[in-house]
Structure formats: C-alpha cells, structure tokens
Amino acid sequence: MAEVARLAGVSSTTVSHVLNKTRPVAPETEHLVMQAVAATGYRHNLAARALATQSTDTIGVAMSVVTNPYFAELVRDIERLLRHAGYTMIVADTNDDPAVATDVINHLMARRVSGLIVSPLEGDAQLTGSLTKLLDDDFPLLFLDRRSDLPGDQVYSECVDSIYHLTAHLAGQGHRRIGYIQGSLTSMSATDRLAGYRKAVTELGLDDDPRLVIAGESDEHVTEQRVAAHLAVPDERATALVVSNNQMTLGTMRAIKQARLRLPRDIALICYDDFEWADLFEPQITAMAQDAATLAATAVDLLLARMKSPDRPHQSVAVPTEFHHRDSCGCGRRKHRAAR
Known part of the structure; x- marks a missing residue:
C-alpha cells in the first residue's frame, strides 16, 4: 500500500x-x-482487513439453489444487488434438508460472514436452535421466500390468497372435484398454500375428499408416482388440479401424459410458481408467478438496514404474486393480470 x-x-x-x-x-x-x-x-488483503475491522463484507445465502430454478433466479438477483452495494455473496445449498441447512449455516458463520439470508425450514430442533441463537445475538439474519414463526426480518411471496385464487378460478369453470398437489410441510409456505386450498374448498362448497390432497413432497419424481396412482382410478380422480410449486408441476404433467389424458380436455391444470418454459408447453400452463426481483430487492434492503441499525423493529413483508392466465385451466387465453 x-x-x-x-x-x-x-x-x-x-x-x-x-x-x-x-x-x-x-x-x-x-x-x-x-x-x-x-x-x-x-x-x-481482505483477510487482514477482516481481522482489523471484524467484518468481511460478505453475505451468506443458505437455500436450496441447485434443485429449484426459481431459487437460482432469486440468488442471481440478490448477488447483483449485493455486489452493487459493495458486498460479496457466498452461496451454500441446503438441499431443503434441516441437517444440511444447520451444517452450512455453521460453515458460513465460521467464515465470518457479515450477514445471512436463509430460506427457513420448520420442525427441526437443532436448526431452529441455531437460528434462534443468531437472532438472540442480534446477528443480521433475514428469512427469505418462506415465512417463519421466529422473530426476525422476513420476505416471502403471498401464499394463502394466491392458492385460494387458483382454486376459485377452477371452481368458476364448474369444477367441484379439484385436487391439490401438496409440497413438503417442512416449510411454512407449504403450510400456508395448503391453508389457501382448504379455505377455498370450505367457502366454495367443493368436494372435501382427502384423496384429492396428494402429497408430492416438493419432489418431481415422488409427485409423478403419486399423481399417476391417483389418475389410475377414474371414478375417484380429480377433474382439475392445483399444483403448489414448479417442480411438482413437471412431475404432475408427466403423470398426466402417462395416463394418456389431455390438458385441459380431460383434466384441467393450474400451478403456483410460474417458470420460464411454462408457455412452451401445449397447452401453455396457467400459473401464479412469484416476483423474484421484488423479493430480492426487498430482502437486500432489509438486511443492509439491519446491519446498519441492529435495534430497528423486525419487518415481515409479503410480496404479491401475479396471475398468468394461459390455456391449461380450460377457459381460454386472456390478458395476464395481477391476482391480488
């Protein structure tokens, strides 16, 4: 120097x-x-500077990046915003496994990251304990994409009303036997989405048959197998399906193809989580889209604000979704419009 x-x-x-x-x-x-x-x-010499300032100007991100293209898009937007703010991002893939999530969070903390963005998982005592300890120590921590009951800053997509809207849309086409492909209940988002479906079934007087809720476990292959089993019994199967994330949508479509059913003539389909190739299918997939750019921008803003002002009140932000009306729901194409 x-x-x-x-x-x-x-x-x-x-x-x-x-x-x-x-x-x-x-x-x-x-x-x-x-x-x-x-x-x-x-x-x-960033290592020397970190020792002197007790800050590495790095932000750790712990979420299931590799297995879901939606998360990859979200991380890309976060990295761009952090880089513009002078920070470097370190990404650790949790594989949506609480044990892996606990491990990668510990590794990120060992690297002395200045803050953490985590897609939280529920129901694991060790992971909950680690996150609670970070919050108790006033470490800059933000929960992204999934709501959490822990008292921290969080940014997530609206789920309950969005799934209600999708289910009501199918009900408006005359469907009463509407199936729901459920994600893994290790996340609050999956719980909230199921609540939206339950609300629609109750309020709209739809068939309340437990066989209509199919546990896809947020896994494409598990979904394919279980939807195929459901479709194999014509007298019991749904006339329309609401799929609660993009990975399970692919598994559902494979199962429909195996059953030699055609969308939307034989069965209607609608999904939460739009994806960039949804309009390449025939018919094109009607979907509720999450706003990755707004999620990323809000998350980075809240985390940097927390780093500057550790005592500021915690904020919880639900980002609206957008309804992309295409053809698979069986009611014809209309102009895209916001759902909420």
Missing part, C-alpha cells in the same frame, strides 16, 4: 479510502490510485 501511495503521490490513508470506499475521494485522485494499483499488481 505504501508503494501504491508513493506512485500515486498520495498518502496511504487516501489509498485505503479508495480501496475500502470508506470516504469519498476526488475522481482524479481515485484514478491515480487505481493506476498505481495496476502498475504494482497490488491486491487488497
């Missing part, structure tokens, strides 16, 4: 301000410093 300062004709303190962005520096001075950095091949 002293050599950089000598070549640029400035003090070492000025070099530090330029590299750490701790104080505004005149553009011409910054240019001289960066020229000297390039000439010397200097690399900022």
